[in-house]
Amino acid sequence: MDRHPADRITFPLIIVLLLVAFLAGGGGIGAALANLTVQLAALAVLALRPRECAAFWRESPLALRLLILATLALPLLQLVPLPESIWRSLPGRTLVERSLELVGGAQGWRPFSVNPLRTALALTALVTPLAVLLAAWRLPRARLIDLGWIIVGCGIVTAILGAVQLGAAGDAGTFYGSPAPGEILLGTFANRNSTALFLIFALALALLLPAPRPHPAVLPARLAVSALLLLAVVLTQSRTGVVLALLPIALGLARALAERRRGGSAGRAVLIGLGALAVLGAGLGTLMMSSAPGRIGATLERFEAKDDPRRFIWDDATFSAERYWPLGAGMGTFDEIYQVDESLENLTKRRAGRAHNDYIELAIEAGAPGLALAAAWMVLIGWLSWRVRRSSQRWVAWSGSAFLLAIALQSITDYPLRNQTILALAGLALLLLARTAFDHAQGDRRALA
Numbered sequence: 001m002d003r004h005p006a007d008r009i010t011f012p013l014i015i016v017l018l019l020v021a022f023l024a025g026g027g028g029i030g031a032a033l034a035n036l037t038v039q040l041a042a043l044a045v046l047a048l049r050p051r052e053c054a055a056f057w058r059e060s061p062l063a064l065r066l067l068i069l070a071t072l073a074l075p076l077l078q079l080v081p082l083p084e085s086i087w088r089s090l091p092g093r094t095l096v097e098r099s100l101e102l103v104g105g106a107q108g109w110r111p112f113s114v115n116p117l118r119t120a121l122a123l124t125a126l127v128t129p130l131a132v133l134l135a136a137w138r139l140p141r142a143r144l145i146d147l148g149w150i151i152v153g154c155g156i157v158t159a160i161l162g163a164v165q166l167g168a169a170g171d172a173g174t175f176y177g178s179p180a181p182g183e184i185l186l187g188t189f190a191n192r193n194s195t196a197l198f199l200i201f202a203l204a205l206a207l208l209l210p211a212p213r214p215h216p217a218v219l220p221a222r223l224a225v226s227a228l229l230l231l232a233v234v235l236t237q238s239r240t241g242v243v244l245a246l247l248p249i250a251l252g253l254a255r256a257l258a259e260r261r262r263g264g265s266a267g268r269a270v271l272i273g274l275g276a277l278a279v280l281g282a283g284l285g286t287l288m289m290s291s292a293p294g295r296i297g298a299t300l301e302r303f304e305a306k307d308d309p310r311r312f313i314w315d316d317a318t319f320s321a322e323r324y325w326p327l328g329a330g331m332g333t334f335d336e337i338y339q340v341d342e343s344l345e346n347l348t349k350r351r352a353g354r355a356h357n358d359y360i361e362l363a364i365e366a367g368a369p370g371l372a373l374a375a376a377w378m379v380l381i382g383w384l385s386w387r388v389r390r391s392s393q394r395w396v397a398w399s400g401s402a403f404l405l406a407i408a409l410q411s412i413t414d415y416p417l418r419n420q421t422i423l424a425l426a427g428l429a430l431l432l433l434a435r436t437a438f439d440h441a442q443g444d445r446r447a448l449a
Helices: 007-024 032-048 050-059 062-077 093-103 116-124 127-135 141-167 192-208 218-235 239-244 246-261 265-290 294-303 310-324 334-341 358-390 394-410 420-448
Strands: none
Touching: 007 032, 007 127, 007 141, 007 420, 032 050, 032 127, 032 420, 050 127, 062 116, 062 358, 127 420, 141 192, 141 218, 141 394, 141 420, 192 218, 192 239, 192 246, 192 394, 192 420, 218 239, 239 246, 239 394, 246 394, 310 334, 310 358, 334 358, 358 394, 358 420, 394 420
16 A cells, blocks of 8 residues: 555544544533534544545445445435425324424425434534544554554543542533542543443553554553553443453453464563453452442442333333334434333433434334444454454454444443544544455455565
8 A cells, every 4th residue: 555745644633533532522412512523623634635535435445435335325315305205105204294284384395304403413423433434544554553552542541530530529520520420430421331432442452552662661561551441441330341341351362372372472471461451350350249349339239230221211212113114213313203102101300312222223213224234334344353364463453343342232232322432433443444454455465466
């Protein structure tokens, strides 16, 4: 892959975008101006790096390009106005029709989506991961690894900020307030599960990225940072976060074993070090199981909770999915749809806001096409992960795979891709994976030439 001096401009632009996403993108739908800030930064990056974007469309794997186009097309097509005879025949539109009749609204041509504004917002949210993926496509491999270490640095900042939040009497140190002031680590996010997911990516990168330069202190520093990030995950009190933290630890041990099989003292040192980290993780688990002190004990108690309200939301949300099956109601429309179908026995003072299961929410908003698209993304990520298995940079790629897998798993009980920070990091994770697969394929072609 050819490089040019523009790399020196692209790299700081991507750093700025990632930092803006880290600082302003964790609030979700309740932080409109902050989200706009991130999206404007992403649009600026795309506008300033047209050649890099064009190179992506020429060089990246065809399957990746097709899936990106399909992902953009889905909400875009839902905004296309349809004749009255067509939209009235769509599943669930009888309710819309009756609502229009009650308020004396004109029927005529209407978009597929029951709330076009919400769908347009869902479409604009995709600009952030798209900017990271496209604009950074031609960065040298070393610069991509540097981006990963910057995310590790942001993870350390999150842990430090979390220490302030845990020591505060109120919401001091939080960006969007806290449901339990002084008790949970939130970092720059509004949702503890998103915080844990971000820290898991930072942990995977800390364990799997090659060091910027060899030094005897690299291994102790890597382990110290990893232990800090692991402890921070526990202090978020995110149950899914604690479980999913096993993914990067397992990959770290797998890397250590691979290094050991290759022989050499370095591999042995890595194995010992990562084994120590695994022991630390087991020690934290034992501590939770035995005395369960303080905030770590609060995390354990959340595993034992039997009154999780999400199961009631899932019941009503499943009914909504059936109402609009198989085509959906439009991306971003869940909140309005759910208010109609929420059972009186499940009604609380707080709005659900989300289905707390992105697959059910996707079924409501995009129906069978949306679920098929999600499945296609999973197949692509699995295929790319398999393709890089013989690459010398496979651990870099697999750090991205681990994060994308963690997103897919956490989506069963939450909504991780509904904030700009995680979207930006998903773009970076996909970039690490796809670029490694592309570079490996290019190396194979050169070897055969």
